[in-house]
Amino acid sequence: MEPEKERTGRTPKKGRKRRRVPNKLVGASEVMKDRWDLEERQQPEAKKACLSTILLSDTREITHGQLCELLKYAVLGKSSVPKPSWCQLFHQNHLNNVVVFILQGMSQLHFYRFYLEFGLLRKAFRHKFCLPPPSSDFLADITGLQKKQIIGDLPKGMEGSLPSSSSEVSINLQNDPIVKKYGSEKVSLTRCLLTKEEMKTYHFPLQGFPDCENFVPTKCCGSITNNSPLFGLDCEMCLTSKGRELTRISLVAEGGCCVMDELVKPDNKIVDYLTSFSGITKKILNPVTTKLKDVQRQLKALLPPNAVLVGHSLDLDLRALKMIHPYVIDTSLLYVREQGRRFKLKFLAKVILGKDIQCPDRFGHDATEDARTTLELARYFLKYGPKKIAELNLEAVASHQELEAAGLEPRNTAEVVQQLNTSVLECLDSVGQKLLFLTREADATELSSSKNCQTIKCFSNKEVLEQARVEVPLFTFSIVQFSLEPFPPNLSEEMSKRMKIKWMEMSTVYAGPFSKNCNLRALNRLFESFGPVLSMTLTLESHQVQRPVTELTLDCDILVNELEQDSENRGTIYLSGVSETFKEHLLQQSSLFLGLEALILPKDLKNGKQKNYCFLRFRTFGSAHRALGILTGKNWKLKGRHALTPRHLHSWLRGLPPESRPPGLRVIPPPSEQEAVQMLNLDHPKIAAWRWGRKIGKLYHSLCSGTLCLILLPGTESTHGSLSGLGLMGIKDEEESNILNCL
Numbered sequence: 001m002e003p004e005k006e007r008t009g010r011t012p013k014k015g016r017k018r019r020r021v022p023n024k025l026v027g028a029s030e031v032m033k034d035r036w037d038l039e040e041r042q043q044p045e046a047k048k049a050c051l052s053t054i055l056l057s058d059t060r061e062i063t064h065g066q067l068c069e070l071l072k073y074a075v076l077g078k079s080s081v082p083k084p085s086w087c088q089l090f091h092q093n094h095l096n097n098v099v100v101f102i103l104q105g106m107s108q109l110h111f112y113r114f115y116l117e118f119g120l121l122r123k124a125f126r127h128k129f130c131l132p133p134p135s136s137d138f139l140a141d142i143t144g145l146q147k148k149q150i151i152g153d154l155p156k157g158m159e160g161s162l163p164s165s166s167s168e169v170s171i172n173l174q175n176d177p178i179v180k181k182y183g184s185e186k187v188s189l190t191r192c193l194l195t196k197e198e199m200k201t202y203h204f205p206l207q208g209f210p211d212c213e214n215f216v217p218t219k220c221c222g223s224i225t226n227n228s229p230l231f232g233l234d235c236e237m238c239l240t241s242k243g244r245e246l247t248r249i250s251l252v253a254e255g256g257c258c259v260m261d262e263l264v265k266p267d268n269k270i271v272d273y274l275t276s277f278s279g280i281t282k283k284i285l286n287p288v289t290t291k292l293k294d295v296q297r298q299l300k301a302l303l304p305p306n307a308v309l310v311g312h313s314l315d316l317d318l319r320a321l322k323m324i325h326p327y328v329i330d331t332s333l334l335y336v337r338e339q340g341r342r343f344k345l346k347f348l349a350k351v352i353l354g355k356d357i358q359c360p361d362r363f364g365h366d367a368t369e370d371a372r373t374t375l376e377l378a379r380y381f382l383k384y385g386p387k388k389i390a391e392l393n394l395e396a397v398a399s400h401q402e403l404e405a406a407g408l409e410p411r412n413t414a415e416v417v418q419q420l421n422t423s424v425l426e427c428l429d430s431v432g433q434k435l436l437f438l439t440r441e442a443d444a445t446e447l448s449s450s451k452n453c454q455t456i457k458c459f460s461n462k463e464v465l466e467q468a469r470v471e472v473p474l475f476t477f478s479i480v481q482f483s484l485e486p487f488p489p490n491l492s493e494e495m496s497k498r499m500k501i502k503w504m505e506m507s508t509v510y511a512g513p514f515s516k517n518c519n520l521r522a523l524n525r526l527f528e529s530f531g532p533v534l535s536m537t538l539t540l541e542s543h544q545v546q547r548p549v550t551e552l553t554l555d556c557d558i559l560v561n562e563l564e565q566d567s568e569n570r571g572t573i574y575l576s577g578v579s580e581t582f583k584e585h586l587l588q589q590s591s592l593f594l595g596l597e598a599l600i601l602p603k604d605l606k607n608g609k610q611k612n613y614c615f616l617r618f619r620t621f622g623s624a625h626r627a628l629g630i631l632t633g634k635n636w637k638l639k640g641r642h643a644l645t646p647r648h649l650h651s652w653l654r655g656l657p658p659e660s661r662p663p664g665l666r667v668i669p670p671p672s673e674q675e676a677v678q679m680l681n682l683d684h685p686k687i688a689a690w691r692w693g694r695k696i697g698k699l700y701h702s703l704c705s706g707t708l709c710l711i712l713l714p715g716t717e718s719t720h721g722s723l724s725g726l727g728l729m730g731i732k733d734e735e736e737s738n739i740l741n742c743l
Contacts, residue, residue, distance in 0.1 A: 049095045049706055049731050051127055052088035061130040062086055062727065064141035065338075067710075068424065071142065074098050074708050075427040075477060082399065087127075089708075095731070096706035099472055100479045101696055102139070104443065105486040106713040107723035110689060112499055116562060117690035120697035121711060121728060126567040131725030134714040139447045139479070142712075143435075144423035176390035177336040186385035189226045192329050192378065193308065202333065204315045205324045211604070216296045217324045222305030224327055230254050232375030233309050234367040235317040236278035240268040243580050243609055246320040247273075247280045249295050250367035251302065252375055258368050259302060262295050263288045271581050277365055296323060310378045312345040312370065331377045338395055349373045351397050352380055352389075425452045428477055436475035438464050443483050465695055473704065484688055486716045506556055507534075530639055531576045531613055563644045571624045572643040575631055576613045592630055595623030615643055700732075707732040 069084040077092045089095075108130065111118055122128075135141050173179050182191065194204070205212045222228075232252040237244040245266035253259050263280075265288045273280050299321070303309075310329045311317050318325060332342040335352075346358045357373055358365050381389065428435055429452045437447055441457040448455040456471065458464045461482045472478045514523070520536070527533050563569065583599060590596065593616075600615040616631075618624040624642065631638050700709055708731050715725030 047091045047094055048733050049089065049091045049093075049708070051729065051731060052090075061132060061724070063132060064135065064138065067131075067142045067712075067727070068144045071098065071100075071424050071477075072144065072422065072427050075424065075431065075433075080430075081422070081427070094706055095708055096704055097472075097475070098477045098708045098710075099703060100142075100710045100712065101699075102479065102481040102712045102714060103484055103692065103696075104138075104481055104714060105484040105716065106689075107486075107715040108713065108726040109499065109723050111713060111726050114686050114689035115559065117686055118693045119562070121693050123565060123567050124697060124700065125709075125711065125728035125730040126570075127729045128568055129727045129729075131712070131715060131727055133717050133722035133724055137446060138714045139445050139481075143425065143447060143479075145425070145446055145450065173387060173390045176386075177338050178386045179390045181336050182386040184385075184387040184390075187382070189228060189230075189308070189382060190224055192334055192381065193224065194328050194330060194333065196326075198333070199315075199328070202315055202330070204328065205318050205322075207324055211609075212324060215322045215324050216300070218300055218303055218307075220303055220305050220307050220325060220327065224306055224308065228306040228308050228327070229304060230308050230310050230329070230375060230378060231259075231303065232371035232373075232378075233311045233314065233317055234371035234374065235320045236274075236280060236365065236367050237316075237320050238266060238270050238274050238278065238280060239272035239580070240266050240270050241580055242268040244320060246292055246295070247278060247285060248367050249299075249321065250371045251299065252368060252371040254375065254379075256372055256375070258372075260295075260298065261368055262290055262298070264290050264292060264295055267292065271584055279365060292322065296321065299323065310374050312374050313342075329378050331374045334378065334381055335389065335394065337398075343394060343398065345370060345373060347398060347401075348377055348394075351392065351394060352377060424477070425450055428452060433476045436471055436478040437481070438467050438471065438478070439481040440464060440483050443481060447479070461692075465699070468699060469702065472699075473702075482692060484692065506559070528612075529577055531574075532611065560644060564642055569643045569645075571618045571621050573616050573618075573624050573628045573631075573640055574613065574643045575616065575638045575640040577638045578612055578614050580610060582614065593618075593623075593627050595619040596627070703732055705733045 066084065066086045069082070070087065070089065072081045073084050073089060074092060074095055075098070083089075111122075115122070137145075139145075173184060194202070196206070199206060205215050207217060231254075232250075234250050235246055236248040238247045239245075245268060246264045247266065248264060249260065249262050250258060251260035263285060265285060270282075270285075273282060273285070275281050303325075306327075307325075308327045308329060309318075309325050310331065312331045314328050314330045318328075331345070331348065335343055335348055337343055349355050349357045353373070353376055355373070357369055425435055435453045437453050437455045439445075439448065439455070439457060440461065441459060447453060448457070454475070456467055458467060461484070464480060464482060468478075468480045472480065524533060524536055527536065578601075583601065586593070586599065595618045596616060597619055598615075598617040600617070602611045602613070602615075603609060604611060616624070616627060618627060628640055628642065630636065632640050696711065703709065709729065711728040713726045716723045
């Protein structure tokens with residue numbers, strides 16, 4: 001199994017200063033925490049609330065439920081609710097206030113279309129994240145006012161720590177994600193198989209895909225029936241100079257008999273045995289002569305034509321094997337979880353099967369045990385069906401364990417449900433506080449009529465702003481909602497296309513002249529040394545090294561400069577030409593890089609391999625500048641610069657519709673946009689972005705220190721399609737230095 005990484009946090013002993021030390025790397029972001037700056041260690045400061053600098057989400061899209069997690073934690077702290085799953089809020093008890101500004105009608109498209117106009121906000125807030133398109137009631141979602149989930153008994157595996165109370169709590173199966181996907185009736189084996197589209201979505205190796213050219217097919221092409229044999233598969237990997245490679249494979253037949261258990265010697269030099277997860281050591285692997293091609297041949301011989309492979313995150317195992325198999329059941333996807341998350345194999349084994357695996361007192365994982373467990377989980381699902389699984393309340397059990405990890409021990413099921421479904425309003429009520437909600441009278445929602453909510457309805461956005469200046473300082477928790485005119489749907493579509501073209505042109509470079517006989521491969525290698533190249537076109541025209549000059553790129557130099565000044569980029573450097581062993585080398589030389597907070601190693605979305613570039617984030621701009629000089633020097637020989645592109649921008653651009661046009665072609669603004677500019681006058685979105693960005697920025701300056709502030713552009717939904725939202729957040733004192741540096 002691939003290591004399932006977790007964030008763990010320990011509360012420092014009273015009287016001792018909290019130290020930040022390197023942590024394990026997490027997900028595609030490969031997050032690494034290091035030490036504070038030297039000067040900060042020498043001059044102890046009073047504790048202040050602060051946010052983590054790296055959001056622990058690979059896609060940077062934060063769900064509305066995850067936002068609610070943060071807001072509840074900001075009110076109550078870890079003694080009463082679990083920590084937020086996507087970010088870290090240190091010293092929560094030193095927060096003074098929470099203020100949420102909502103710009104209803106605005107989306108990420110607004111933010112990037114009018115990036116220069118949002119200057120004050122984007123420079124002030126270091127933490128930015130994507131939001132999904134809004135639901136029917138955005139406010140109810142982020143405050144936890146959505147319909148409560150009613151759940152029943154917890155499974156037998158948890159009875160010892162959590163007595164059941166079925167007489168008090170009933171279950172609503174229709175809301176369970178497993179029932180939503182499979183229905184409540186028992187399902188056939190073929191229904192549990194991943195479809196080709198699902199395998200594509202979850203990055204399984206597939207025939208004909210460019211990243212699977214050297215993969216070996218299992219030759220299993222028989223017809224699948226409900227009587228087809230199941231085989232549990234699990235692999236252990238190590239880290240080599242070329243990435244992750246196979247070190248052990250275990251294959252278990254349906255009766256539980258292990259039919260294959262082989263150690264494998266990787267082809268490349270091993271840099272990390274990952275012993276704590278795999279149990280593999282140098283001593284164990286030294287005498288092994290079996291190679292990858294040997295186990296590929298053996299596996300092909302063992303599997304019948306209609307074999308179904310069962311595993312947990314099976315895509316990783318098949319990629320380690322460099323094999324393609326069309327019929328798979330992945331238990332991490334079979335036992336569906338809310339919001340696209342996955343249950344760990346260890347958790348499912350305990351709760352579903354009542355067995356303990358991957359115990360901490362053991363030396364690494366047992367691949368045969370893990371393979372056998374996935375097989376048993378698949379058989380359990382087929383035998384009892386989705387309804388029985390839904391009645392086990394897996395989400396409740398998982399959240400219960402999070403509560404226990406946070407130091408809370410609920411007494412019964414009803415209490416667990418209460419903790420899981422507590423709204424922000426109920427959290428505030430438990431500490432004797434009220435929520436302030438400022439909005440226009442025409443935009444009143446369920447929140448405005450809720451108990452423990454002090455609602456002030458205004459006639460206009462201007463009045464909302466004036467009331468906010470007076471009322472917000474008087475409340476611990478405030479939500480201030482402005483309602484702005486969204487783009488007309490047809491204009492939104494046109495804007496999206498133009499933004500895609502603009503960013504494409506900003507990422508294009510003309511270089512030349514080159515001769516007809518120039519070596520294109522060598523040229524491509526030269527350009528790739530600066531970063532990934534999406535495409536290269538050779539023309540015989542004479543060019544200097546420059547970007548295309550079109551109507552959309554006239555402000556390119558200004559925009560590039562502003563991107564570099566973006567608070568999320570300050571203190572971050574971009575490096576190209578990094579190898580698989582860069583992380584280890586960096587850790588060995590960590591004393592050279594004081595103030596390093598995070599190492600971000602992006603991965604290819606298709607094959608999961610590490611790309612040849614990375615980002616390093618430092619606590620101060622000075623630390624980043626010193627590190628850049630070292631890393632681009634003669635000892636490291638990397639290419640790099642101060643970062644330009646915020647990470648959330650990547651995911652937003654991927655979501656825009658594809659668009660292309662010949663280089664140098666002039667684009668005339670479509671009539672719809674030209675007419676909109678003339679008709680909207682002072683209410684034109686560009687002016688609105690500038691005006692409200694500055695007004696909210698000034699209001700933010702007036703907040704007291706230690707205030708957690710969120711700016712939410714919820715996105716829009718229409719018959720023409722949806723537009724994703726954007727969130728910005730920060731804590732007043734924490735962000736002050738960023739603002740001063742940018743003014």
